[in-house]
Amino acid sequence: MSLSHRPRAVTIDDVAEKAGVSAKTVSRVLNNEPNVRDTKRKIVMEASRALGYRPNPAARSLAGSKSFLLAHLHDNPVPEYVAATNEGIYTACRDNGYFLLPQRIEPDAADGLDRLQAFLFTARPDAVILTPPLCDNEQVISILEHAGVPHASLSAAQSTSARHVLRHDEHLAARKLVEHLIHQGHRDIAMIAGPEGHKAASARFDGYMNALELAGIHPETTLVEHGDYTMRSGLEAAQRLLARAKRPTAIFAANDDMAVGALTASLALGLRIPEDISIAGYDDTRLASAVWPPLTTIRQPVSEMACRAAERLMQPDDNQPREEVLAFDLIVRASTGPVPTS
Amino acid sequence: MSLSHRPRAVTIDDVAEKAGVSAKTVSRVLNNEPNVRDTKRKIVMEASRALGYRPNPAARSLAGSKSFLLAHLHDNPVPEYVAATNEGIYTACRDNGYFLLPQRIEPDAADGLDRLQAFLFTARPDAVILTPPLCDNEQVISILEHAGVPHASLSAAQSTSARHVLRHDEHLAARKLVEHLIHQGHRDIAMIAGPEGHKAASARFDGYMNALELAGIHPETTLVEHGDYTMRSGLEAAQRLLARAKRPTAIFAANDDMAVGALTASLALGLRIPEDISIAGYDDTRLASAVWPPLTTIRQPVSEMACRAAERLMQPDDNQPREEVLAFDLIVRASTGPVPTS
DNA sequence: CTGAAAGCGCTTACAG
DNA sequence: CTGAAAGCGCTTACAG
DSSP states (O other): OOGGGSOOOOOHHHHHHHHTSOHHHHHHHHTTOSOOOHHHHHHHHHHHHHHTOOOOHHHHHHHHTOOOEEEEEEOOSOHHHHHHHHHHHHHHHHHHTOEEEEEEOOTTSTTHHHHHHHHHHHHOOSEEEEOTTGGGOHHHHHHHHHHTOOEEEESOSSOOTTSEEEEEOHHHHHHHHHHHHHHTTOOOEEEEESSTTOHHHHHHHHHHHHHHHHTTOOOOGGGEEEOOSSHHHHHHHHHHHHTSSSOOSEEEESSHHHHHHHHHHHHHTTOOTTTTOEEEOSSOOHHHHHSSSOOBEEEOOHHHHHHHHHHHHHSOOTTSOSEEEEOOEEEOOTTOOSOOOO | OOGGGSOOOOOHHHHHHHHTSOHHHHHHHHTTOSOOOHHHHHHHHHHHHHHTOOOOHHHHHHHHTOOOEEEEEEOOSOHHHHHHHHHHHHHHHHHHTOEEEEEEOOTTSTTHHHHHHHHHHHHOOSEEEEOTTGGGOHHHHHHHHHHTOOEEEESOSSOOTTSEEEEEOHHHHHHHHHHHHHHTTOOOEEEEESSTTOHHHHHHHHHHHHHHHHTTOOOOGGGEEEOOSSHHHHHHHHHHHHTSSSOOSEEEESSHHHHHHHHHHHHHTTOOTTTTOEEEOSSOOHHHHHSSSOOBEEEOOHHHHHHHHHHHHHSOOTTSOSEEEEOOEEEOOTTOOSOOOO
């Protein structure tokens, strides 16, 4: 079972010999470099295929000082989000001969940033993709820039011309969702927003406020509570909202987990959903369609953003804008309905 | 931002020069090889640390014909399970100087097995960890064995002396859970089992049957329905069970997703949980504590199994048995309660 | 216990 | 458009 049982691997010299060319020519063909006659190119391709040649990545890395590794640095508590991102990056990597190295980084742990440093110097990825909340961590960004590692971010709160950012329009998405509630007759719409003072959380909140304003609804600040994206925080925020003298008829939570917390709090109080209260989330996680009733929510194009981010890093093109905005979907399910008429 | 901006990296020769020894001695020290005087060992360690030396993995791989890559091949629809496995493997890798390369393999896709082949030959992992359901796929195992890649499995349905298997006792866990229901007075306990004829699913079913037999309850086969581990299948199985003339007072589903389906089906029929019916799952996923009421379930030691599996592959020891059984936990939550007295 | 030489399999830099 | 030589930074195999 040891590696020595493997037959000697086919090398570039084997291919060169079979094709009757130099190793350098084989290298040119396999790396899609110019300056090779088409006839030779064909011969090399066939020899390579016939022998089942697979370039040795270690040799390529050593000689070319590229690792062919694309790292995905993440610190997101929702495994689905990480998985969807990995899937998108992986698709792009496969088509470009790269490998995906997903790596959890905990910048708030005692040695979290040291580990990031160590990771960059030991694994030596050619580029890095950052997902929230890591992409908004200035220390992380700073370490990457000092190390000279190109990077791209998904849904970064602030975009600069210096880096690639792939996003969807969270402000618009939140507005569309709240407008959906308004169309159903709701006026007293509460929001469970993300952490206060959290840049990344503000777009969804602003979209909510914007929708209310556009509908001529006086935005009552008392209908806003904050959570930290966990179910528990959503449950507690909803309990505070539902204890108000003027109970909201709809709650929009900034993510599905908090929405599920609100759902749970409502059910525990004996409220029917959506007859007594409508609840909506954001992200369209598995949870959203698992709970009863299933949640109205926003689906963001996670895999597509990740795929595009990876392509940008592997195929640099200085002419394109650094920011790219992809489409989202409003998913309407049974957790929202017409406002109670009573 | 290009890699050329990075300062020239410290090499083994720099360390050797600073320490006043040969590169070979530095190599010995850093790889924990024997036959180095302690004084020299110390000097080398210090020189290495002072220079911030990081061995170049590409060079190590090329010279030593090891990739220092441990692959996790998975095809599990539950991202949490994959994430928990990755976390365990990662911990072990970090302590042993390896990198974790998670890779989704879809053996049923048209080119799924070809891609597995390609992955093994291009990424060249030194070893592979398989998780369900991939670890029970004979074609996958066969490809690994032909390629001569050592591997370990988590929770494989069948264990042989030829490979490492890390597991928990699913039969016992299922039995304990059903015994808990029996202690609460339930007699009409239904099960939503995994796919029929599915080896990996049988242990949980056998545990259920065993518990009934030990309690002197005649196991009524009509109280068993099958699902495919999705929420939808759990919902449909529960609908069939709840439509029976003799409605069960408790339902044990072979995983949390199907249990949530059963929960949803029950709530949709206006049943109260656990007052009218108790429901239990298996796996303790995020879903289990997200739904209302939260699910009684079994927590299996996923990360620990993954960590142990990785350690076994990186630190081979032919004297230890190939199979290792770790502990599980029965988690009792509000979805189960005393049998209805009516 | 230690080290000098060769080599892993590619790409880079150069020459033609 | 093509190739011979050198070199990437380690470990292996060997010698002492």
